[in-house]
Amino acid sequence: MAHVKIFGYANRISVKPGDTINFHVNADGAANANAQLVRLIHGDQHPDGPGFVEEEIACEANGDWAVKKQYTQIGSFLEAVDPEGRLAIEGSLTLYAFIFPSLPDAGLRQCLLGRWNNIKNVGYCLGINPKGHLEFWVGRGDEVDYVETEIPLIPKMWYFVAATLDRAIGRATIHQESVANRYNGLLGKVCPIDYRSHVSEPFRFRQTHLAETPFLIAGSRDWHEARGPFVSQTYCGKIDRPGVYNRVLNWAELATIMGGALPAPEAMIAYWDTTLGYTDKGIGDLVEDAGPYHLHAWGYNRPVRGQTGWNWNGRNDCFRLAPQEYGGVEFHYDAMIDANWEVTRSVALPAALKSGAYAMRLRAGPGRGLGEEYVVFFVRPSIQKARLAFLFPTASYLAYANEHLSFDAQIIQPMTGQPPILSEIDIEMHKNWEFGLSTYDCWADGNGVCFSSYHRPLVNMRPKHRISSMGVTWQFPADLSVIAWLEHKGYDYEVLTDEDLHREGLDAIRYYSCVMSGTHPEYYSEKMLDATEDFIAGGGRYIYMGGNGYYWNVAFGEDDLSTMEVRKLDSGMRAWSARPGEHYLVTTGQKSGLWKNLGRAPQKLLGVGFIGEGFETSRPYRRMPDSYHRTVSWMMKGIEGEMLGESGLAYGGAAGLELDRYDLQYGTPPHAKIIASSGGHSDNYMLSIEEILYPYPGLAGSQDYRIRADMVYFTAPNNGAVFSSGSIAFGQALPTENFKNNISILLGNIVDAFIAPGMLPGALWVNEEKQWK
């Protein structure tokens, strides 16, 4: 029997009761799957906790679903809209572009520009051949004719390339010249490299065309019996301002284009001016054709726009400043942003769903291992009634979605201090490119992945998953430990997601008394940050349940919130570093990177900010002297002794993984109090990179006093208040000892106080201290 695998995703991540949600499911080796709507309560199977807990919910969609194999298009490319077939040029033609190939030596054919059908060998194309040379070819079905340049392309250098075909004399010519300057490429002038090549050859015939072949930039049309048409021979690298003529341009004419002049209008069929359509608020997926027929091209799998172009000279650092220098569109043959599967089932959710984390549980074949899938989504209330809300950090789920660190990153074992523990699903994801990548991975050419979307199966946004490199739950399954605690304590709470906060701003949380964050809300958009700040300033009470939060500036599209963008740069604990000149978010035009570097350090908002991380042990907190002050001592009601959080599902302690610290120099409110702090962290805990100006020995856990988690509390205007836990492992410490541990008691005291209307406890103990003690 074939190995049964089932994977799926939902079109929406945040819904309300009664909404319709579409499920897209792929099944290998099975035609049926059993579906069951479940509410997720606890997701960590660690023996010290309550284990995996779900609640089956009645739903019209429960029962057998017909499922089938679905195919995923990998690779980013542009497809020109050409209903009149103007690009189906049968006579003389000229193709040209500026290109920055990043993996010409991959040993694969990569298409740059062309109307090429690679299964029927019909059409024309300019591309890179498996030897790494630029090549132009035409086909008529039974035969293909090629002309290639003399020398291979050098990776990561800008070239001007062109090919012409003269129908009258049956001759094809290919041109390649370097347009490198001091800034725009990998190698400098000191390399004795002659990049130029011009080759001409007689062709035996002219190209023919098929009506259904599209004109593609960075790919060509392929076909498979079961799958139908798709795109293959995709490209890795950048393309800038390509164009097509239906006549032969001689080298003198081409050289003027290479020099930066506008292409001549005579016989121009298309000229995709990649620098058009840039706004102060970002760039869309449509590449405009400035030629006579407006054959605009649509991006698939998010080609990265607004990247440095062939003429970028280092003076400007953003496409907003000099759009004409930012014509680069970057393609990757392993990019996969949206799986675009057919809808398997459209489900009308019950009208009386309690707000929470839900999943459609799908079981096929044996119903375990890869035969079981949880398609997770979040249900908000129809009308907000509760005083308490839990905010699922879905932006951060996206950032980590399908991360490959254990397999690809050599640094991960020294970082986490342990060999990875791989589950079946991790290995499946590593084997199969169709799952796409996370913002912790690099594309095949080594450039960092800046987009992540939830329109694809997310293997780590599901219960029971443990992040392989660390051997603990991370993000969503870890956040379920907080949900389980809320359930256990019987609080009346509702949930919402980052997406709601981004879309609705303050309105999404305005009516709640208290909002609790997830355990690791690391990725935050400006709108989310503004809403959180306004909420607290407006009298809201906020519990920051994790560590290393509010760290990266990210962006969501105006109309499509399913895809998130981030650029990692300059400093910060980062899996990759954006190239020079590419530090701005193409989605919004904002500079990405750390919020701290943009003037909004998390300390300013929550009193604490990231200080260090380590992954093999956790530590408890010990009460700090400030916690005995009567403004805050109410938090310790029912707690004996000074130690807090001596157990936990993440390495047996409440202070662990990533730690946040109180720091006045980054804007911790001057009246904030340190309630408790951890200490005695092992040397696997290292100071975060943005804190290091010069590295020197002794920046590890056992020798640097700054490496610690601080629980910080401060009051905000209008009876608002913030409690920050200071560590990711804090949330995972809640479920131990059947929720009867002192972290649970502490958090209970805080939540009870935060949801109570009126003044905060201890609010009146603010007079100046008497000098008796």
Place this chain on the structure above:
Amino acid sequence: MTNSWRNPLYLWDVKDAVEELPTIDYVSPQEVWDRTRSSDAVMLPVGRLRYYYKWSGHGAALWNRLRYWPTRRRVLNIRGEYNPKTLRSEKTIVDKRPIWWLLGLLALALAPLFVPADLQNTLLTAGATFGIYAAINLCWMLIIGTAGIYSLATYAVVGVSAFGTAYLSIQYGIPWYGLPFIGAMIGLLSGLIIAIPATRLDGFYYALLTLGLNELCRVYAQQSRLFGSSTGGLYGADSYIPQSWDQHSQSLLAYYACFVLMIMALCLYRLINGRRIGRILRMAPEKREAFAEATGVDYRRARIFVFVISSIGLGFIGGFYTAHFRGVAFSIFSFDTVLLGLAMLVIGGLGRAEGAVVGTAIVILLDKILISMGPVRLLLIGVIMLGVVLFLREGLFGVKAQFRAWRDKKKSERRSTRAVKGGEMLPEEVTETKNKDLSYWRRYDKMQRDYLRTLISSELIEEHQRSPLGQHSEPLERLLLYFRRAPMADKYAIAVVEPFKAYRIVALSGHRGVAPRVVEDRIYGSQNEAYHGVFLRRVQDLLES
């Protein structure tokens, strides 16, 4: 052990932390760097002198490339590349055979002008014979080399065609120019007849059958009065060589006619072997037919097709043979003719046109030019053939590839005696390494391992077993940091069999898309046991390297 390590975190009351652990004497990590002052292996000078000129790339100039009309084949297969040592763009002619062919054929065409007068007759006759035999052998090479059919009936086809056309010419006065075409038709018929068993028999059995056929033709012709059993052959056919010409002109005409015949055979060879059908057949050499068939290659059809086409060619040559020699002798069917032909193919190398032609030239030279030596020359041919069979894999023209393979073998033997496993790179290895950083990494890695090996002790292993995670003593921490920073390929990891109950050790591939491989069957009952299992394997690998 007198030393001990005091846990800096003990005062923090860390769970399971011990205050003090016995540990090994301090060894400075710099000691190995101080001690190592030269390589273990002898560093030999490398680098090859460029003693010839290499053309640079065309740069800004337009390069007009020529093709063989009407194909898309370029006249010369030229590889453009950057010289990795200078980054200069250079051109290498990958396949110089077209140049050698052109020069060779030119030499053959001009040879009669330079032949010494006293040897003129002998040499021109030998040249003509060479042309005919080269043509026959080219067709034969198509059957043996390209189609992979071990047919020994080649001379039988030529002979039957020659006898047939001679008979027709003598009996019915058919002029010389009709003979090759009638011969071609006879060739087609005999080809069809011999091809039928080829679909059922192969290898040795088919060779035997065709040899028998050859013998049958000889015996038949020898005993048939019709074919001149009394005169030793059929003579008196029409010839293209005018009797009225003087001897020298006749020889010259014969020479060039045979030269043209050889060129025609070469064209046939190129047309069959160099095109799609030749590729199909080369995909299906003997003993690999099943694989070819499984990939959708209809090799049987292609083989029969090639066989029949070559037979037509052989028939044509038979007709020409008659027109050239004014008849034909029984000796064409004789066993020594077959053997001599086989010697030509084997000496030159199977499967190559140049092998057929040069092999023929060598044998003809020995056989015809050195005729004065008597039977010794046949012995000489035998010795050469034996030498070729014994020492060369692909005949004379396989010498280059064989030499390179032998040189590579010697190279790796030498390297394996000089290089130390996991040691520093040798100068010859660095020349083959694109990223020179790796050469330093290899040095660093070796130093690290030499140092870390001295740290391994039972105390260390016990310490790790007690707590695989968390703060460790300095030597253990060093060891673990080294292990964790290893490259991704073959790095150990743990695979979950059942969460919190069963784990297994695997090794990562280091390549996206390639799953980790299982390294052992053992199941570990907890994460900590699995961590320690990985540690022990790493220690073992370190000690073994």
